[in-house]
Amino acid sequence: MPGTVRIRAFALIALFSGLILQALPAVAQEQAIGGTLSQRAEEGEDPVPVEGVVITVTQDGNEVGSATTDAEGNWTVPVPAPGDYDVALDASTLPPGVTLSDPERSELTDINVRPGQTRRVIFQLGGGGAGGTSTWDRVASLVVVGLKLGAIIALSSVGLSLIFGVTGLVNFSHAELVTLGAFIAYVFHAGGPRWPLVVAALPAVLFGVTFGWGQEKVLWGPLRRRGMGVLTMMVVSIGLGFALRFLILAFFGGLPRAYPDFASQGAVAFLGFSVVPKHVVAIVAALVILGGVGLFLERTLAGTALRAVRDNPDLAESSGIAVDRVVALTWALGAGLAAIGGVFFGVTESVQWSMGFDLLLLMFAAVVLGGLGTAYGAMLGGFVVGISVEMSTLFFPNELKNAVGLVLLIIMLIWRPQGLLGVRERIG
Numbered sequence: 001m002p003g004t005v006r007i008r009a010f011a012l013i014a015l016f017s018g019l020i021l022q023a024l025p026a027v028a029q030e031q032a033i034g035g036t037l038s039q040r041a042e043e044g045e046d047p048v049p050v051e052g053v054v055i056t057v058t059q060d061g062n063e064v065g066s067a068t069t070d071a072e073g074n075w076t077v078p079v080p081a082p083g084d085y086d087v088a089l090d091a092s093t094l095p096p097g098v099t100l101s102d103p104e105r106s107e108l109t110d111i112n113v114r115p116g117q118t119r120r121v122i123f124q125l126g127g128g129g130a131g132g133t134s135t136w137d138r139v140a141s142l143v144v145v146g147l148k149l150g151a152i153i154a155l156s157s158v159g160l161s162l163i164f165g166v167t168g169l170v171n172f173s174h175a176e177l178v179t180l181g182a183f184i185a186y187v188f189h190a191g192g193p194r195w196p197l198v199v200a201a202l203p204a205v206l207f208g209v210t211f212g213w214g215q216e217k218v219l220w221g222p223l224r225r226r227g228m229g230v231l232t233m234m235v236v237s238i239g240l241g242f243a244l245r246f247l248i249l250a251f252f253g254g255l256p257r258a259y260p261d262f263a264s265q266g267a268v269a270f271l272g273f274s275v276v277p278k279h280v281v282a283i284v285a286a287l288v289i290l291g292g293v294g295l296f297l298e299r300t301l302a303g304t305a306l307r308a309v310r311d312n313p314d315l316a317e318s319s320g321i322a323v324d325r326v327v328a329l330t331w332a333l334g335a336g337l338a339a340i341g342g343v344f345f346g347v348t349e350s351v352q353w354s355m356g357f358d359l360l361l362l363m364f365a366a367v368v369l370g371g372l373g374t375a376y377g378a379m380l381g382g383f384v385v386g387i388s389v390e391m392s393t394l395f396f397p398n399e400l401k402n403a404v405g406l407v408l409l410i411i412m413l414i415w416r417p418q419g420l421l422g423v424r425e426r427i428g
Helices: 002-027 135-167 174-190 197-225 230-252 277-299 301-311 313-318 323-348 355-370 375-394 398-415
Strands: 031-036 038-040 047-049 054-059 062-068 074-079 083-089 098-100 107-113 118-120 125-127 268-270 273-275
Touching (some): 062 074, 135 277, 135 323, 174 197, 174 355, 277 301, 277 323, 301 323, 313 323, 355 375
Antiparallel strands (some): 031 074, 038 047
8 A cells, every 4th residue: 555655646746747847948048137236325335225126128129028126136037049138227117216327328238148148237326225215115115025025934934844843854855845836837837838827826836735745655754664763854854955956956947037927017106115016915815825724724624633643643643643644734735835935935036946945044943933843833933034034134234134034043042942832841
């Protein structure tokens, strides 16, 4: 029977992999045009990233693609072939108080891109920058961006926390499930099928669920039955994470990409400050999904069984609960949520091979902050970490903001090791 289950797991993963590989040639890109849009508020101050500005790339009068600068001012537009391109900045999408130093330089012409090159271009900005907007405007915008990041962290880290609670395993390869979800949605959205992103996200989530379930049946379950310790399995997860990360790099390349449906979305005015609509959509959708997870855990038999196994596996098994099935369900649920988080991360930022790994530290910080093994703790910790990280840019350089997650992790381990929603336990 176990052999049959493993064969089914391999078959399902192989089926999804075949569908993805069929679409891969259509999305392979080798060159791009990109840059970072920022300006100095005053002499001697650090550059301030400018978010929500639309930049369009054309060739011979035909639009090749467009991108919107992210929270760090970065933007990238893949181009289909080497050659000369024109790059235009839409000045109407600049935040209030920010202008081009030379309005005549809103379009840069004849930008030559060589094979395999990511050509960087610079638009010089003038005007107020951070100084042209009030402190309230900047704080309000950072709160929205922080909620967006927190929603993504919460979605991605719930599975990490549940898997630890049920199996005791700290899964370092969980970050790659985030990346896989983002890339699979990109394949079905921008590749062969060219489905709307809402539809393309469905196979990404389905693949995540299947891949998580397959991992438990093919790898982690057999290792546990052989008596492998949790520490050794953690080392295996680190190796699996490295293998998946570089396989993604080999198949998809290292070029950042944007979902076409959301690549050219600019900021709009809301309550006196600028906000990007896709950030609001990501926050609302994530809250709905997290609410659904909470209802599943509290109101369904499967959710009750999962919480019982998390609290006491031996007692749950003696009560007639099929522990192995619950563990497989936890892996499937956690991987599916990570895939959804990856799609939202790709919508609000960009899709690239290291995106999950870049989020891993913040996910661990959220899980520890909220309480190891608790789904609600991971949700709460995700939002606390996301808002804290983004708000820290008011006082520290943008490059240091992720270090705030590490500082929160250290403080929580010293002050309250069980986390905000965790329970003290006796060890030994």
